[in-house]
Amino acid sequence: MKNDNIKNIIQNGAIWGFILLELAFFQIAGEYWSLSDRAFMDLDNMLLLLKQAAPIGIIAVGMTVVMINGNIDLSVGATYALAGIVMLDSMSWPFMDALGDWAIPLAWGFALLTGAILGLINGMIVWKTGVDAFIVTLGAMLGYRGLVFMYNGEQPTFHLNWTMVDIAEADVFGLETPALVFIAVALIVWLVMTRTIHGRNAYAIGDNREAAVNAGIRVGPHFVINFVLIGFLAALSAVAFYSASGSVNPNDGMLFELWAITAVVLGGTKLSGGKGSIIGTFGGVIAIQLLRKGLGHIGADTETVNLVIGSILIAVLFLDRQLNRKGAEELKV
Amino acid sequence: MSEQTPALRLEDIVKTFPGVRALDGVSFSVLPGEVHALMGENGAGKSTLMKVLGGIYQPEEGRIFIEERETVMHGPLEAKAKGVMFIHQELSLAQELSVAENIYLGELPRKAFGRVDWDTLYSRTDAILSKLKVSFNARTRVGDLSIANQQMVEIARALTVDAKAVIFDEPTASLTDAEKSVLFDVIEDLKAQGVGIIYISHRMEEIFRITDRISVLRDGEYRGTLETAETNEDEITQMMIGRSLDLSRNFEELELGKVALRVEGLSCGKLFQNVSFEVRQGEVLGFYGLVGAGRTEIAETLFGLRTPTAGRIFLKDEEVRINSPIDAISKGISLVPESRKEQGLVLGMNCRDNITLPQVDDLKAGPFVAEGAEVSIYDQYRDRLSIKSPSWRTAVGNLSGGNQQKIVIGKWLSMRPEVLIVDEPTRGIDVGSKSEIHNLLRDLAKQGYAVxxxxxxxxxxLHVADRIVAMYHGQVMREFDASEVTEDGLIQAISGITNDAA
Incomplete structure (x- = not known):
């Protein structure tokens, strides 16, 4: 029993230990190799980090929920881009023009609705056909990306509204809007997963679907709710990001699903479902962003960053596997 | 016959597991060209003995001889190399591969550069298949074959080596009569080739049809060997049971309430047909039968996991349709399933959450789960069922089998069901907890549940039920009153013997 507790602490705390290690490493390494003379662990730098982590982070929160439930969603990158296009494009619609700044909340609403509907489609297909979520959302990833290109061809979609930019760049104690949204989303979804009936049932379904069915839990509706949630969050991520940038490229959001999954898995959520936490995912998102920034800080280029993150992901999962071995008597398969 | 060298001989095999002496000095031999039945109740030690023979378990004492040469088995591959082949009840075939690939799995004939020598593979396989007189060929995909034909593929595997002894473990469990007779022909052929055959089955009819001798195990002990021609079903049954009926139970007057559940002519395709019974509040109705007799499937149908093809279900005299577990639960039917870990529990979740799983929807405090209420439900059933767990926070995966089962039972009791169905209540549970669970089930009946x-x-x-429904091959053979039932009568009913001698 005591051993189990220690193991739990190691497992749940590992990501935070890793973050501390990164901070210490980049702080020290930065003294020697950094081109700038600012310290790595500078407050502004850390606040900026949260903002930069937000787009992937908001999606990763949704991905955690879907993965705990035993599914996966590969279509979030395309949903992100499509929601961004809907938001910016809708602002130039004639009736929206007439509304002045009141068009802004309406445009956000359109974008969020788009995300929720795309999620609903995924969820309904997974529920009603029983096809694996991996396949359904792989198809959706291609399909939704197709919609993105149908919308405006290869052209970027562009609309700049300074009020919107002001809102997007507003800050509280130095935390800009995207970072605040990320933190709020993580907090709310954490409460949903740990305190509500839906959260409880989502864990149960992901851990043992058969037992959940036998306990009279309706599996399908929970799936759908979670797909709607992740679609909504992908759109929210787009809202937070594009409100400031004002321009969507049709290739935007590509690989976002994989970055999100990487963060979720680093944060300790199991691919097979039933186990994981929003707090872990928050840590995973921060860890990845730290690594990117840190490696940039000491002068590494993007390619190196990806190589390092990939290696660390595999190393972490290997370590996790070692920790989770049931001892020498485990079946060798 | 007794002067022949045995194909296989086991001498004084002892194998113990924590708390159980699974095999207690078992000796046993098979002559070449003989079909030797191995019989005994569930738990008598048959499968343990076969695992020792196959090198899966190492015995603490005793010796194994193949053609009178002492040998040690370290694993299934070694057993195979030494000419001991197993044909298991559960098939282990790769469904997407061809028959030939399955038969020679792991030892495909090769050509240069590691290429498979398909011509040799197929011709060798077809040669074996022609001996078995089967309707498929070497290239057929195994997944396209019927279960019986897949069993034939398993048998064909046994013929690829120069087998000295072949063990059939309940081979007819899933076969039709026509398929059985093909199997028996194959066994005759093997016999004619001088292979020693060990035949494990519960079905008396088959045993008397094809075997030469019968050995009986009881509670891990060897009880003797009889010539099949010189014995009869009653004598074998006596040897298998042996012990005097341990009815440590006095049949007190039952206080029967209303009929809680009545089933009329219920059928589900080939799984079970025309099943009728009723269960009253305050009694325990037992379903006894061999694996595959359709008992679990009846439970699954009552719980809404299967759709019946015919028949009617009445709850308290009102006809109901049960389309899903949600339906069943809302109408007051609960099922403690056969495999706790796969179907009953969410192993990663804590004790409390597992107990409240079916009713968590109703435990709301604002938008959140009312965790305080959950804890008090858990405490209530922990005390009532004496669940031993360090705290409600402990993951159920860390509890012992007996306590896990109590969690599942507690989960359903907390739903206050009308009918509680318990499938294999003590599978994989240690002896001490077993009787605790038995007493618990009796108590529940006394409290007015229909169990x-x-x-x-x-x-x-025998210990738990007031009435016993004996099933065979999806049919109800007989219903017994527990105070009058005899063990022979029960064994014969579930083996498909219909005479009323019992």
């Missing part, structure tokens, strides 16, 4: 217990263990149904 249905499904079991493959005779002592269990």
């Amino acid at each position: 249905i217990v499904i079991s493959s263990e005779m002592p269990e149904v």
Whole structure:
């Protein structure tokens, strides 16, 4: 029993230990190799980090929920881009023009609705056909990306509204809007997963679907709710990001699903479902962003960053596997 | 016959597991060209003995001889190399591969550069298949074959080596009569080739049809060997049971309430047909039969996991349709399933959450789960069922089998069901907890629940049930009153013997 507790602490705390290690490493390494003379662990730098982590982070929160439930969603990158296009494009619609700044909340609403509907489609297909979520959302990833290109061809979609930019760049104690949204989303979804009936049932379904069915839990509706949630969050991520940038490229959001999954898995959520936490995912998102920034800080280029993150992901999962071995008597398969 | 060198001989095999002496000095031999039945109740030690023979378990004492040369088995591959082949009840075939690939799995004939020598593979396989007179060929995909034909593929595997002894473990469990007779022909052929055959089955009819001798195990002990021609079903049954009926139970007057559940002519395709029974409040109805007799499937149908093809279900005299577990639960039917870990529990979740799983929807405090209420439900059932767990926070995966089972039972009791169905209540549970669970089930009946217990263990149904429904091949053979039932009568009913001699 005591051993189990220690193991739990190691497992749940590992990501935070890793973050501390990164901070210490980049702080020290930065003294020697950094081109700038600012310290790595500078407050502004850390606040900026949260903002930069937000787009992937908001999606990763949704991905955690879907993965705990035993599914996966590969279509979030395309949903992100499509929601961004809907938001910016809708602002130039004639009736929206007439509304002045009141068009802004309406445009956000359109974008969020788009995300929720795309999620609903995924969820309904997974529920009603029983096809694996991996396949359904792989198809959706291609399909939704197709919609993105149908919308405006290869052209970027562009609309700049300074009020919107002001809102997007507003800050509280130095935390800009995207970072605040990320933190709020993580907090709310954490409460949903740990305190509500839906959260409880989502864990149960992901851990043992058969037992959940036998306990009279309706599996399908929970799936759908979670797909709607992740679609909504992908759109929210787009809202937070594009409100400031004002321009969507049709290739935007590509690989976002994989970055999100990487963060979720680093944060300790199991691919097979039933186990994981929003707090872990928050840590995973921060860890990845730290690594990117840190490696940039000491002068590494993007390619190196990806190589390092990939290696660390595999190393972490290997370590996790070692920790989770049931001892020498485990079946060798 | 007795002057022949045995193909296989086991001498004084002892194998113990924590707390159990599974095999207690078992000796046993098979002559070449003989079909030797190995019989005994569930738990008598048959499968343990076969695992020792196959090198899966190492015995603490005793010796194994193949053609009178002492040998040590370290694993299934070694057993195979030494000419001992197993044909298991559960098939282990790769469904997407061809028959030939399955038969020579792991030892495909090769050509240069590691290429498979398909011509040799197919011609060798077809040669074996022609001996078996089967309707498929070497290139057929195994997944396209019927279960019986897949069994033939398993048998064909046994013929690829120069087998000295072949062990058939309940081979007819899933076969039709026509398929059985093909199997028996194959066994005759093997016999004619001088292979020693060990035949494990519960079905008396088959045993008397094809075997030469019968050895009986009881509670891990060897009880003797008889010539099949010189014995009869009653004598074998006596040897298998042996012990005097341990009815440590006095049949007190039952206080029966209303009929809680009545089933009329219920059928589900080939799984079970025309099943009728009723269970009253205050009694335990037992379902006894061999694996595959359709007992679990009846439970699954009552719980809404299967759709019946015919028949009617009445709850308290009102006809109901049960389309899903949600339906069943709302109408007051609960099922403690056969495999706790796969179907009953969410192993990663804590004790409390597992107990409240079916009713968590109703435990709301604002938008959140009312965790305080959950804890008090857990405490209530922990005390009532004496669940031993360090705290409600402990993951159920860390509890012992007996306590896990109590969690599942507690989960359903907290739903206050009308009918509680318990499938294999003590599978994989240690002896001490077993009797605790048995007493618990009796108590529940006394408290007025209608309880249905499904079991493959005779002592269990005898100990727990007030009435026993004996099933064979999807049919109800007989219904017994527990105070009058005899063990022979029960064994014969579930083996498909219909005479009323019992």
